[in-house]
Amino acid sequence: MSFLEKIPRLDRRVLYLLVAIAAVVPMFTPLGLPIPTSREVEGLFDYIEELGPGSTVLVAFDFDPQTVGENGPQASGVLRHCFERDVNVLITALSQNAPGMAQEMIETAAAEYDKVNGVDFCYLGYQPYPAIVIMSIGQNFRIPFPQDFYGTPLDSIPLMRAKQNYDDIDLVVSVAAGWVAESWVTYAKERYGCDVALAVTAVQAAQYYTFWNAQQIVGLLPGLKGAAEYQAMMKGAGMSYTDAPLRGMDVQSIEHLLIIAFIVVGNVGFFAERARQRREAAAARAERRGER
Amino acid sequence: MKWEIPLVIVFVTGVILALSDFVPHQSIQDVREFFMSWLQIIGVLAVGLGLVSLTQVNLVKVRRKTPGWIYSVITLFGLVIMLVTGFVWDYREPSNPFQFLFQYALLPIYATMFSLLAFYIASAAFRAFKARNALATTILVTAVIVMLGQVPVGAKLAPLKSWIMEVPNMAGFRAILLGIGLGGVAMALKIVFGIERAYMGRD
Known part of the structure; x- marks a missing residue:
């Protein structure tokens, strides 16, 4: 058996080791690859840029810790951009394990920009059944959230006193890893007419291009790439930014190249083995003819 | 009754x-x-x-x-x-044993589980992504273009990747979503009018 024919039998631990090396090395030696921006990410960035101070954006943390690698930088980027532009932010966390993560990200970003809870932002926290919560906000924030995350009644919070429903906010950004993103489009956008943007995992993004092309959403951040583009735009606009997603794109570039190399090598092995099988079958046929 | x-x-x-x-x-x-x-x-x-x-x-x-x-x-x-x-302990306080367990046990466990997918995808790509026939080859080439167009190193392919995502991919997904929607409406009507009764434990 030749070397090429042995390829399909390569131990999977070798593949795992190569994937691990490809993930770790670019973290220590950044490649600094340029990040070109796409229309869907520019859509969200420009929308927030055009909002004046005092406008209100609702950022929904609709993801669990497993996708924090992709959704975390997205949420953090949008939050920071809003704070940078003095846009008021309301935050919900409609995924069971999101409240703790959201709290940490909000408090970190708020401290960085000297934003005051209840005045510049309001963290509403978690309520079960996202679709019902999203629908209820259409009537009044006080139905699903009588109090904020810290137990303060909404009417005692300066920022929330004049806020009743979607009519009082300019945009919803759902940072999601599941079907909740769709509920924001279905109810907040289509039923109550509030503009919606989505920040979703790369795997999910394929599904949400339908909403983007139908202009049902004003922007779409697909996976870590979306987060990196967003940070690159913040950097380009002279705002403070985090370079973690930019470095993450170095890792993703190398990983994608490695997977493509695996596909190529796997196919070389596949064709080599298929050629051997054909040769053996032809030899067997010739042998049978010789015997006759 | x-x-x-x-x-x-x-x-x-x-x-x-x-x-x-x-x-x-x-x-x-x-x-x-x-x-x-x-x-x-x-x-x-x-x-x-x-x-x-x-x-x-x-x-x-x-x-x-x-x-x-x-x-x-x-x-x-x-x-x-x-x-x-x-x-x-109050789960809203930033530092207490509950938050500690959440931040330093649950969160890394979840993230690790999800990260393992990268290893399985790499292994699956090596073993299963084969150009066996014309259809499989089309999928393979499309996947390679999307993978490259998705990252900075393949920026030149980004417009082609965007076209794939926004035209053929969108058409496929729209068909699936419409099918799911119509199926949901049909099932809801069957339940409301008592034709579908499996939820009560009988057909």
Whole structure:
């Protein structure tokens, strides 16, 4: 058996080791690859840029810790951009394990920009059944959230006193890893007419291009790439930014190249083995003819 | 009556909720709100039921020492420790044992589980992504273009990747979503009109 024919039998631990090396090395030696921006990410960035101070954006943390690698930088980027532009932010966390993560990200970003809870932002926290919560906000924030995350009644919070429903906010950004993103489009956008943007995992993004092309959403951040583009735009606009997603794109570039190399090598092995099988079958046929 | 009463409840509830999407009058919206709050209450009860079921299933495994029973012990230990810390300390405070466990145990565990996918995808790409015929080759070439167009190193392919995502991909997904939507409407109508009764434990 030749070397090429042995390829399909390569131990999977070798593949795992190569994937691990490809993930770790670019973290220590950044490649600094340029990040070109796409229309869907520019859509969200420009929308927030055009909002004046005092406008209100609702950022929904609709993801669990497993996708924090992709959704975390997205949420953090949008939050920071809003704070940078003095846009008021309301935050919900409609995924069971999101409240703790959201709290940490909000408090970190708020401290960085000297934003005051209840005045510049309001963290509403978690309520079960996202679709019902999203629908209820259409009537009044006080139905699903009588109090904020810290137990303060909404009417005692300066920022929330004049806020009743979607009519009082300019945009919803759902940072999601599941079907909740769709509920924001279905109810907040289509039923109550509030503009919606989505920040979703790369795997999910394929599904949400339908909403983007139908202009049902004003922007779409697909996976870590979306987060990196967003940070690159913040950097380009002279705002403070985090370079973690930019470095993450170095890792993703190398990983994608490695997977493509695996596909190529796997196919070389596949064709080599298929050629051997054909040769053996032809030899067997010739042998049978010789015997006759 | 055992079958008729649930059917009447489902019919009345279904019709009211469907109407509430088209009738903006406050009276029907109030009724809708009433039903919605019931849904949340039932959901919370389901969490309690899940908790009891999880405990029972794992206790039985531990008691019978079935293969892998040690994992049931770990599950029960995790359940008890999160419940106790959650009840004793305020989950909204930034630093307490509950938050510590969440930040430094649960969060990394979840992230690790998801990260492992990268290894499996790499292995699967090597073993299964083969150009066996014309269709498989088309999928393979498309996947390579999308993978490259998705990262800075393949920026030149980004416009082609965008076209793939926004035209053929979107057409496929739109068909799937329309199919799901129409299927959902058909199933809802069957349930509301009592044609589909599997939820009551019989066909």
